[in-house]
Amino acid sequence: MVGYIVPEIIIGAFASLIILLNYTVTQRKILGYLSLLAVALAFVSLFKLPRMTAWGIYAVDDFAIVFKAVFLTVAFLVILSSLKDINKREGEYYSLLLMSLMGMLLLASSIDLLMLYVALELATIPSFILAGFFRDKQTSEAAMKYFVFAVVSSGLIVFGMSLLYGLTGTTNIYEMINRLELNTVSILASLFLVAGFAFKMAAFPFHAWAPDVYQGSPTPISAFLSSASKKMGFLAVLRIFYIALSPIANYWALAFAILAALTMTYGNIVALSQTNIKRMLAYSSIGHAGYIIIALALLNTKVAIFAIAAALLHILVHAVMKAGAFIAGIVAGENIEDYKGLSKKAPITALMLTILLLSLIGVPPLAGFLSKFYILLSAIYAGGSVGYVLAVLLVVNSAISIFYYGRIISYMYWAKAENETKINEPLSVTLALIIAVILVIVIGLYPSEIVNYLQKAAESFVKGL
Amino acid sequence: MVAELVDYIMSNKILLGISKGVVVGLFIILYASLMVLFLTWVERKVAARIHVRYGPNRTGPYGLLQPLADGAKLIQKEDIIPYAADRLIFTLAPVFAFAFAVLPFAAMPLADGLILADLNVALLYIIALASLSIIPVIMAGWASNNKYSLLGAMRAAALNLSYEIPLVLSIMGVVLVVGSLNVFDIVKYQTEYIFGIIPKWIIILQPLGFFVFFVASIAEMSRIPFDMPESESELIAGFHTEYSGMKFAMLLFAEYIHMVFGSMLAVLLFFGGWHLPGLGYVLSFLENFLSGFAYTVVKWAIQFGVIVAKALAIMFVLMWIRMTLPRARLHSIPTFYWKYLLPLALINLGITAVAVAVVG
Amino acid sequence: MKDLIMFLILSVIAVVSSLFVFLSKNIFRGALSLSLLLVTMAMFFAMLNAEFIAAVQILVYAGGVLVLILFAIMLTKEREPSVSEVTTSRAVALIAFVVLSLFYLAKHTWEKYVPEKEFSATGASVGTKLFQTYVIPFEAASFLLLAAMIGAIYLARRRG
Numbered sequence: 001m002v003g004y005i006v007p008e009i010i011i012g013a014f015a016s017l018i019i020l021l022n023y024t025v026t027q028r029k030i031l032g033y034l035s036l037l038a039v040a041l042a043f044v045s046l047f048k049l050p051r052m053t054a055w056g057i058y059a060v061d062d063f064a065i066v067f068k069a070v071f072l073t074v075a076f077l078v079i080l081s082s083l084k085d086i087n088k089r090e091g092e093y094y095s096l097l098l099m100s101l102m103g104m105l106l107l108a109s110s111i112d113l114l115m116l117y118v119a120l121e122l123a124t125i126p127s128f129i130l131a132g133f134f135r136d137k138q139t140s141e142a143a144m145k146y147f148v149f150a151v152v153s154s155g156l157i158v159f160g161m162s163l164l165y166g167l168t169g170t171t172n173i174y175e176m177i178n179r180l181e182l183n184t185v186s187i188l189a190s191l192f193l194v195a196g197f198a199f200k201m202a203a204f205p206f207h208a209w210a211p212d213v214y215q216g217s218p219t220p221i222s223a224f225l226s227s228a229s230k231k232m233g234f235l236a237v238l239r240i241f242y243i244a245l246s247p248i249a250n251y252w253a254l255a256f257a258i259l260a261a262l263t264m265t266y267g268n269i270v271a272l273s274q275t276n277i278k279r280m281l282a283y284s285s286i287g288h289a290g291y292i293i294i295a296l297a298l299l300n301t302k303v304a305i306f307a308i309a310a311a312l313l314h315i316l317v318h319a320v321m322k323a324g325a326f327i328a329g330i331v332a333g334e335n336i337e338d339y340k341g342l343s344k345k346a347p348i349t350a351l352m353l354t355i356l357l358l359s360l361i362g363v364p365p366l367a368g369f370l371s372k373f374y375i376l377l378s379a380i381y382a383g384g385s386v387g388y389v390l391a392v393l394l395v396v397n398s399a400i401s402i403f404y405y406g407r408i409i410s411y412m413y414w415a416k417a418e419n420e421t422k423i424n425e426p427l428s429v430t431l432a433l434i435i436a437v438i439l440v441i442v443i444g445l446y447p448s449e450i451v452n453y454l455q456k457a458a459e460s461f462v463k464g465l
Numbered sequence: 466m467v468a469e470l471v472d473y474i475m476s477n478k479i480l481l482g483i484s485k486g487v488v489v490g491l492f493i494i495l496y497a498s499l500m501v502l503f504l505t506w507v508e509r510k511v512a513a514r515i516h517v518r519y520g521p522n523r524t525g526p527y528g529l530l531q532p533l534a535d536g537a538k539l540i541q542k543e544d545i546i547p548y549a550a551d552r553l554i555f556t557l558a559p560v561f562a563f564a565f566a567v568l569p570f571a572a573m574p575l576a577d578g579l580i581l582a583d584l585n586v587a588l589l590y591i592i593a594l595a596s597l598s599i600i601p602v603i604m605a606g607w608a609s610n611n612k613y614s615l616l617g618a619m620r621a622a623a624l625n626l627s628y629e630i631p632l633v634l635s636i637m638g639v640v641l642v643v644g645s646l647n648v649f650d651i652v653k654y655q656t657e658y659i660f661g662i663i664p665k666w667i668i669i670l671q672p673l674g675f676f677v678f679f680v681a682s683i684a685e686m687s688r689i690p691f692d693m694p695e696s697e698s699e700l701i702a703g704f705h706t707e708y709s710g711m712k713f714a715m716l717l718f719a720e721y722i723h724m725v726f727g728s729m730l731a732v733l734l735f736f737g738g739w740h741l742p743g744l745g746y747v748l749s750f751l752e753n754f755l756s757g758f759a760y761t762v763v764k765w766a767i768q769f770g771v772i773v774a775k776a777l778a779i780m781f782v783l784m785w786i787r788m789t790l791p792r793a794r795l796h797s798i799p800t801f802y803w804k805y806l807l808p809l810a811l812i813n814l815g816i817t818a819v820a821v822a823v824v825g
Numbered sequence: 826m827k828d829l830i831m832f833l834i835l836s837v838i839a840v841v842s843s844l845f846v847f848l849s850k851n852i853f854r855g856a857l858s859l860s861l862l863l864v865t866m867a868m869f870f871a872m873l874n875a876e877f878i879a880a881v882q883i884l885v886y887a888g889g890v891l892v893l894i895l896f897a898i899m900l901t902k903e904r905e906p907s908v909s910e911v912t913t914s915r916a917v918a919l920i921a922f923v924v925l926s927l928f929y930l931a932k933h934t935w936e937k938y939v940p941e942k943e944f945s946a947t948g949a950s951v952g953t954k955l956f957q958t959y960v961i962p963f964e965a966a967s968f969l970l971l972a973a974m975i976g977a978i979y980l981a982r983r984r985g
Contacts, residue, residue: 005961012968019975055958092979099972106965118962122969129976184929554854585947589880596888600860603895607853615899622896629889646948 003050004060007042007068008105014038015098022091032083035094039079039101043072051460056172057112063461066312066454067108067235070319074228075101077320077436081327082220083428093133096126097224107232111243113161113171116236120157120200124150127229131217142216146225149209153199160192164244173244180247190245190252193237194259200233201289204262214282214326215334222278223326226285227319234292234315238308242299242462249300257297257386261393264290268400275336277329280404281322284360287397288318294375294390301382308458309451310374317367317443321359324436328353330429339408341417346425350412352433357405359440362398367443372398374451489581493570500773501721502532507777508784515788542710547610550707554608559708559715562601566722569594573729574648576739576768578761588646591730592633595685598723599625602694605716606704617703620795621694624684627802628691632681634810638674638817639667639734652738666737673813675735677806682727684802687720689787696792728779729772736775739768831872839865840923848916852901856894863887877951 002009015038018031025031046068053059079097103123110116128150132143165171167186168179180186195206202210210230214222241252267287274280295311298304331349332338343350359368372394379391443450473480506521506529513520521528546555572587572594574580584590599621606618640646643654657665668675684691695703705716732738748767752760793801842861849855863886870879955963 015968016971055961057958058961090979092975096972096976099968102968103965106961112962114959115962115965118965118969122965122972125969126972126976129972129979132980135980551851551853554857584876586876586880589877589884589948593880593883593888596884597864599888599892600857600895603892603899604857607895607899619896619899622892622899625892626889626896633884640948 003048004052004054004058004109006045006049007072008102010042010045011038011098011102011105015095015102018091018098019095022095025091028091029083031091031094032079035079035098036076036083038098039072039076042105043069043076046072053111057115058106058109059111060109061460062453062457063238063312064109066316066457067231068105070231070316071101071104071108071228073439074224074319074323077323077327077432078220078224078228080432080435081223081330081429084330084426093130096130100124100126100130100224101228104228104232107235111173111239113165113173113240116239117154117158117161120232120236121154123229123232124154127221127225130221131213131225133218133221138216139218142213145209145216146213149199149213153196153206156192156196156199160189160196163189163192173240176244177246180245182248186245186248187251190241190248191255193240193245194252194255197233197237198259200230201237201293202230202233202286203259203289203293204266204286207263207266207286210286211279211282214285215276215278219278219326219330219334222281222329223323226282226326227323230285230289231315231319234289234296234311237296238311238461241296242304242308253297253300254386256293256299257390260290260293260297260390262290263287263293264393264397266290268397268404271404272400274404276334277332277336277339277408278326278334280336281325281329284401284404285318285322287401288314288322288360290397291372291375291394292318294379294394297386297390298378298382301384301387303378303381305455305458305462306381307375307378308461309454310371310378312454312457313374313443313451314371317359317371317440320436320439320443321356321368324356324433324440325353325360327429327432327436328356331423331425336408336411339411340415341420342412344420345417346423348430349423349425349433352430352437354409354412355437356433356440357409359444361402361405365444367440370444370447486581489575489579490571493575493581494567496575497567497570497722497725498718500725501718502536504721504724504780505532505535507780508787511781511784512788515785536714539710539714542713544710544712545707547707549610551608551610554604555707556712558601558605558608559712559719561604562598562719563715563722565594565598565601566719566726568597569726572648573726573733574652574738575772576765577649577652579765579769580649583649584647586646587648588636588640588651591648592636595723595726596625596629598685598719601719602704605708606694609704609707611707613700613702613706614704617694617696617700617706620696620700621687621704623795624687624691624693624798627799628681628684631677631802631806631810632685634807634814635674635677635681636734638671638810638813641814641817641821642667642670644821648733648738652733652740655737656740664737664740664742666735666740668735671735671813671817673809674817675731677810677813678735679731680806681802682731683783683786684798686723686727686783688724688783690790690793691798692792693795693798698792724780724783725776728776728783731779732772732775736779739771741771744768744771828872832869835865835868835872836927837924839869840927841920844916844920844923848919853895853898856891856898859894860887860891863891877948 014034018034021031021034046065049060049065051060051062075097079094082093100123103119103121103126106119107116107123110119128143128147131146132139161171163185164176164180167181167189168176170176170179198204198206199209210226214226217225241249245252264287267283267285267290271280271283271287274283292311292314295307295314298307301307328349331346332342332353342353355366359366362369362372364370376391376394379387379394381387509531510520510528512518521531524530524534546552569591571581572584572590580587602621603618606614606616606621609615639651643651645651645654651667655664655666659665659669663669687694693703695705697703700706705713708716744767748764751763755763839862842858842865845858846855846862849858864883867879867882867887870876870882
C-alpha cells in the first residue's frame with residue numbers, strides 16, 4: 001500500500017536512527033556506514049517501485065525515478081567522501097544530509113504545488129546547517145549567504161504559486177493546464193517562478209550566492225549543493241512549467257532563452273580568471289546550468305520531448321562529473337597552486353580528475369560530450385532564431401571552457417610543484433572518484449540505451465499517469 | 466410600547482442579531498468588571514483569613530465597598546508617563562490588555578444557548594485569543610523603558626513559551642473525548658451520567674489532563690507560584706512598575722479577568738459547565754409556572770449562577786495556593802513545564818487517544 | 826458587496842502594516858506591526874470560511890512566533906538601532922505602488938474564485954484532508970521541523 005514511498009521511508013528512518021544513535025554510539029564511523037547503507041538500500045528499492053499516482057499529489061513515474069537515481073547517486077558519493085575526516089563530523093551531519101536527500105526524493109515525485117513546496121523546503125533547510133557545519137567563520141558566512149538567498153527565492157516561489165492558485169483554484173499541476181488562461185497575472189506568476197527557481201538553479205542574474213557558498217562550505221557539501229540541490233531547480237521547473245504553465249509557454253520560454261544565453265556566457269567567462277578551484281567549479285557549474293536551461297527554452301517547440309531527454313541526460317551527467325570534481329578537491333586542495341605536479345603527488349586522484357575534467361569539456365567518448373551533443377542537437381532541430389543562436393553560443397562556450405579546465409590538467413601533469421611529497425589518498429575518497437569516473441565512461445559508451453530510457457521518462461511525465 | 470419594540474426586534478433577524486450581540490457583549494463586560502471588583506475584595510478577605518487578620522472592614526458591611534473606594538482613588542491619581550517611555554505603546558498596552566482579556570468571552574457560553582458568537586471551532590478561538598494576552602504585557606514592559614519592567618516582560622515571554630504547549634495539549638485531551646471543538650458540545654457531553662449516578666464531568670475521565678491544565682493555567686493567569694512577570698519582591702512590580710492611575714487599573718483589571726476566564730474555562734471543560742445533578746428537575750418544575758421568554762431568562766440566570774459558583778470555588782483554590790506557596794525560581798519554570806508537564810500532557814493525550822479508539 | 830468592503834479594509838490594513846514592518850526605524854514597533862499583519866491574515870482566512878485556519882494562525886503566529894521575536898528583540902542591546910532613513914515620499918510611493926498592484930490583482934482574481942459558501946473548514950474536515958490527501962506533505966513537514974530543530978540545537982550547542 002505504501003510501496004510507492006519506500007525509498008523516502010528508508011531514508012527518513014535511517015535519518016531518525018542516526019540522530020538517536022548519535023548520543024549513544026562512540027564510534028562515529030558507524031553512523032557514516034549506516035547512512036551509506038541507507039542510500040544503497042533506497043537505490044535498490046528504486047528498481048521495485050510501482051508506477052502510480054497517490055492522492056493526486058504524488059506520482060512515481062520514470063521521470064521521478066531518473067531524478068531519484070541522480071540524487072541518491074550524488075548523496076552516495078558525498079557520504080563516501082565525507083568518511084575521510086570522520087572525527088570532524090558529528091552524527092547530525094549524516095542525519096541532516098539524509099533529511100535533505102529525503103526532501104529531494106519527495107520533490108522528484110511531487111505533482112502538486114503544496115507537496116512540491118514542502119519537499120523543496122525539506123531539502124533546503126538542512127543544507128543551511130550543512131553549509132555552515134564546521135561553525136567557523138568561513139563556513140558560517142557561507143551558510144548565512146545561502147540562507148538569505150534561499151529564503152528570498154522561496155518567497156518568490158511561494159508568491160508565484162499563490163498567484164497560480166488564485167487564478168486556477170487548484171494546486172495540482174495536471175489540473176492547472178485546463179484552467180490557466182493567458183493574462184497579465186499568469187505571466188506575472190510565471191515570472192515570479194522563473195526568478196525564484198533561477199536562484200535555485202544559480203542562473204545568471206541570480207547566481208551571486210553560488211561561488212561564495214560553494215567556496216565557503218565543507219567540500220563534500222559543495223559537491224552536494226552543486227550536484228544535488230541545484231538540480232532541484234531544474235526538476236521543479238520541468239514539472240511546473242512544462243505541465244502547468246504550458247498554456248503560456250511562449251512567454252516563459254523566451255525568458256529561459258535569455259537566461260540560458262546570459263548564464264552560460266557569464267559562467268564560462270568568469271571561470272577563466274578564478275584561482276580557487278571551488279570558485280572555478282562554481283562558475284563552471286553556472287555555465288553548465290546555462291546549457292541545461294537551453295533545453296528549458298525549447299519546451300514550447302516541437303522537439304520538447306527530445307529536449308527534456310537531453311536535459312535529463314545532462315543533469316545526470318553533470319551531477320556525477322561535478323560531484324567527482326569537487327570531491328577530488330578534498331585530496332588536492334582548493335588553490336590552483338596546489339594542483340601543480342599533482343600527478344606526482346597523488347597519481348590516482350590526478351588521473352581521475354583529468355578524466356572528469358575532459359568529460360566536463362566534452363571530449364568524446366565521455367558522457368559529457370554525449371549530453372552536450374544532445375542539447376546541441378535539440379537546439380538545432382528546434383531551429384528558429386532562438387534555437388540557432390543558442391546552439392552557436394553552446395559551441396562557443398564549450399570552446400571557452402577548454403581553457404580553464406585545460407589549465408588544471410596542464411598544471412597537474414606538466415607544471416613543477418615546489419615540494420613533491422606524496423599526499424595521502426584516502427580509500428573512501430578514491431573510491432568515490434572511481435565510481436564517478438566509471439559512471440562517466442559507462443554512460444559515454446552506452447548512449448543509446450540510456451537516451452532511450454530518458455526519452456521514455458520524458459514521455460511518461462508529459463502524459464501523466 | 467416596549468412590547469411592540471421587542472416584537473419588532475424579535476421579528477427582524479438582523480436586528481435581533483445586533484441587539485443580542487450588544488446586550489450579551491455589554492453583559493460580558495459588565496460581568497467581567499463586577500467580578501473583578503468583587504474578586505479584589507474576596508482575595509483580600511481570603512488572604513486576611515489565612516494570615517489571621519480581619520482584612521478590609523471599614524467601607525460598607527464587611528468592607529464590601531472597598532473596591533469602589535480603591536477605584537475612586539485610582540481615578541484621582543495623576544496619569545504619569547515616564548519621559549523616556551515609548552508614549553504610543555505605553556498608552557496602548559493597557560487598552561490592549563483589557564481588550565484581549567475580554568475578547569475570549571465572546572466564544573464562551575454563559576448558559577445553555579447564551580453565547581455571543583457560536584463558532585464551530587470555539588475552543589480553538591478561545592485559546593488563540595487567550596494566547597494573545599501576552600503581547601500587551603510585553604508591550605507594557607518594553608515601552609516603560611525601565612529595567613525592572615523589561616525583566617518582567619522577558620519573564621512573561623519566557624513563561625508564555627513554557628506553559629502554552631502543555632495547556633493546549635491538555636485541552637486536546639478533552640477535545641478527543643468529546644470529539645468536538647464546540648464548547649456547547651463539550652458541556653452537553655458532560656450532562657450525562659456514568660452508571661446512572663456519577664455525573665460524566667470530564668475531570669473524572671481526565672484527571673491527569675485537568676492537573677496539567679490547572680498548573681498551566683495558573684501560569685496563564687500569572688499567579689503565584691508562577692507570577693514571574695510581576696514578582697514584586699524582586700522586580701518592584703514587574704511589567705507595570707511605571708504605570709499609575711487608570712492605566713494601572715486597566716492592567717490590574719486584565720489580570721483579574723484572566724483569572725475569571727481561566728476558572729470559567731476550567732468549569733466549562735472539566736466541571737460540567739452549567740450542569741449540576743438535580744438541576745434538571747428544578748428547571749422542569751419551573752417550566753410549569755413560567756413560559757417562553759421568561760422561562761428562558763430564568764433558566765439562563767440559574768445556569769449562569771451555577772457556572773459562577775463553580776468558578777468562584779476554583780478561584781478560592783487559586784487564592785489559597787497564592788497564600789500558601791512561595792514563588793518558583795525562574796530557571797526551574799521552563800524545566801518544569803518542558804521536561805515534566807509536557808511529557809505528562811503527551812502521556813495523557815496518548816492514553817486518551819488509545820481509549821477513544823478502543824471504546825469507540 | 827459586504828465581503829468586498831471587508832476585503833478592501835483588511836487588505837489596506839495588511840499592506841500598511843506589512844510596509845511598516847520594514848519601514849519602521851523602531852524594531853519593536855515593527856514587530857508589533859507584524860503581529861497586526863498576522864491577525865489581519867487570520868481575518869482573511871475567517872472571511873474565506875476557514876475558521877480553523879484562522880484560529881490556528883492566531884495561536885501559532887501571533888501567540889507563538891511573535892512572542893519569540895519580541896523575546897529576541899528584548900535580548901538585544903540597542904533600543905533604537907540605526908536603520909537607514911526612509912523618506913516619507915518614498916514610503917508613500919511604495920504604499921501607492923503596492924495598493925495599486927493589489928487592486929489590479931484583486932480585479933483579475935476576485936470575480937472568478939469566490940470561496941465556496943457551503944464549505945466550512947471545521948476541525949474534522951481539516952483533519953481528514955490533512956491525514957488522507959495531504960498525509961505525505963504533512964509527514965514531510967514534520968521531518969522539516971525535526972531537521973530545523975536538530976540544526977538549531979547543533980548550531981547553538983557548545984563546541985567540543
